Amino acid sequence: xxxxxxxxxxxxxxxxxxxxxxxxKLAGATWKKVDLSPSHAYLLMIVLDEPGVQPGTLSDELQxxxxxxxxxxxxxEEKNFVVRTVTGKITNLYPTPKAKKLLPELxxxxxxxxxxxIKILGKEESTRLVNNIHKLANKLP
Amino acid sequence: xxxxxxxxxxxxxxxxxxxxxxxxKLAGATWKKVDLSPSHAYLLMIVLDEPGVQPGTLSDELQxxxxxxxxxxxxxEEKNFVVRTVTGKITNLYPTPKAKKLLPELxxxxxxxxxxxIKILGKEESTRLVNNIHKLANKLP
DNA sequence: TTAAAATAGTTGTATATACAAATACAAAGA
DNA sequence: TCTTTGTATTTGTATATACAACTATTTTAA
Numbered sequence: 001x002x003x004x005x006x007x008x009x010x011x012x013x014x015x016x017x018x019x020x021x022x023x024x025k026l027a028g029a030t031w032k033k034v035d036l037s038p039s040h041a042y043l044l045m046i047v048l049d050e051p052g053v054q055p056g057t058l059s060d061e062l063q064x065x066x067x068x069x070x071x072x073x074x075x076x077e078e079k080n081f082v083v084r085t086v087t088g089k090i091t092n093l094y095p096t097p098k099a100k101k102l103l104p105e106l107x108x109x110x111x112x113x114x115x116x117x118i119k120i121l122g123k124e125e126s127t128r129l130v131n132n133i134h135k136l137a138n139k140l141p
Numbered sequence: 142x143x144x145x146x147x148x149x150x151x152x153x154x155x156x157x158x159x160x161x162x163x164x165x166k167l168a169g170a171t172w173k174k175v176d177l178s179p180s181h182a183y184l185l186m187i188v189l190d191e192p193g194v195q196p197g198t199l200s201d202e203l204q205x206x207x208x209x210x211x212x213x214x215x216x217x218e219e220k221n222f223v224v225r226t227v228t229g230k231i232t233n234l235y236p237t238p239k240a241k242k243l244l245p246e247l248x249x250x251x252x253x254x255x256x257x258x259i260k261i262l263g264k265e266e267s268t269r270l271v272n273n274i275h276k277l278a279n280k281l282p
Numbered sequence: 283t284t285a286a287a288a289t290a291g292t293t294g295t296a297t298a299t300a301c302a303a304a305t306a307c308a309a310a311g312a
Numbered sequence: 313t314c315t316t317t318g319t320a321t322t323t324g325t326a327t328a329t330a331c332a333a334c335t336a337t338t339t340t341a342a
Contacts, residue, residue: 011183011251011255011271012164012255012258012267012270012271012274013164013165013168013179013183013254014183014203014204015271015274015275015278016157016160016161016164016274017161017164017165018204018275018278019157019161019274019277019278019281020157020158020160020161021204021299021300022278022281022282023153023154023157023158023281024154024158024328025300026281026282027154037327037328038154039328039329042152042154042155054290054291055290055291055292056289056290056291062155063155063159063162064328064329064330065329065330065331066290066291066292067291067292067293067329067330067331067332068328068329068330069291070291070292070293071292071328071329072328074292086291088290088336088337088338089289089290089291089336089337089338090290090291090337091290091291110152113154114152114153117153117281120280120281120282121277121280121281125277126153126277129153129273129274129277130152130153130156132270132273133153133156133157133160133270133274134156134159136160136262136266136267136270137156137159137160137163139261139262140160140163140164140167140258140261140262141163141167141261162329162330165298166330178297178298180298180299195320195321196320196321196322197319197320197321205298205299205300206299206300206301207320207321207322208299208300208301208302208321208322208323209298209299209300210321211321211322211323212298212299212322213298215322227321229306229307229308229320230306230307230308230319230320230321231307231320231321232320232321
């Protein structure tokens with residue numbers, strides 16, 4: 001019995017986790033070029049696309065908890081990619097010039113990552129998979 | 142634009158991670174009864190099923206790194222569910238009586254978890270999903 | 283108009299996992 | 313036999329994420 005034929009192959013818990021870990025790794029390698037994790041990079045791209053966006057919105061869009069969003073922002077702030085303005089209870093995020101300069105590079109990474117998994121999984125199949133996963137994830141509580 | 146219609150819905154990175162997190166949560170709730178995380182529980186079930194199994198084998202079966210396996214075992218040892226014997230460079234794991242007594246409960250959890258996601262996703266659809274995810278995960282490096 | 287409830291975000295802490303380096307033993311070749 | 317290489321596991325440390333509790337502000341309603 002090898003790893004691809006474990007007794008747990010039929011368990012959603014494991015297959016979903018294995019897939020996520022492998023994809024995390026693949027994505028991580030891609031974004032290494034800009035020295036950002038995929039999560040940081042995606043968050044930054046939203047801020048670039050939507051200057052002034054609030055953490056709460058990011059939390060909804062990325063489906064990460066507010067506390068995780070805070071942590072991601074902290075790091076992007078340290079690296080001087082975003083600035084935070086606080087007005088009452090509202091926080092707004094803006095990209096710095098440094099971030100704006102990085103945008104083309106970020107887009108290239110997105111593209112490269114997609115190319116990469118399409119190369120491995122096939123265009124058709126990966127599109128179908130993403131749709132399925134997305135649909136099912138939305139059914140879950 | 143709400144969370145289920147984010148601009149990143151078409152990104153494999155996010156959909157795979159969202160799915161994994163949600164499933165982790167669902168599974169975690171199920172195994173709460175026996176005060177174990179799903180990973181600990183599955184590892185323990187393998188040890189029960191295959192007394193004397195080595196960490197390396199567990200690493201292959203669960204597709205987790207050796208260091209992660211070590212950490213999982215540590216906790217199960219603390220909780221008095223497994224014992225380790227070391228002979229030369231080989232480590233063997235055995236279930237304790239306490240673990241053996243817990244087995245039926247563990248199996249009930251596996252079953253309940255499956256019931257639960259089948260209830261949400263549908264029998265057909267979840268079987269197909271698991272197979273697809275599994276197949277694709279295996280294609281990835 | 284003030285007390286209660288809701289909203290937005292942050293902080294402390296915990297979990298799951300990984301990587302890289304270290305350890306300890308075993309096997310193989312000179 | 314000694315040395316190199318390989319194998320099995322552990323340890324130190326790092327990352328990604330979450331939960332619960334907290335702070336600060338705004339809204340509601342009595």
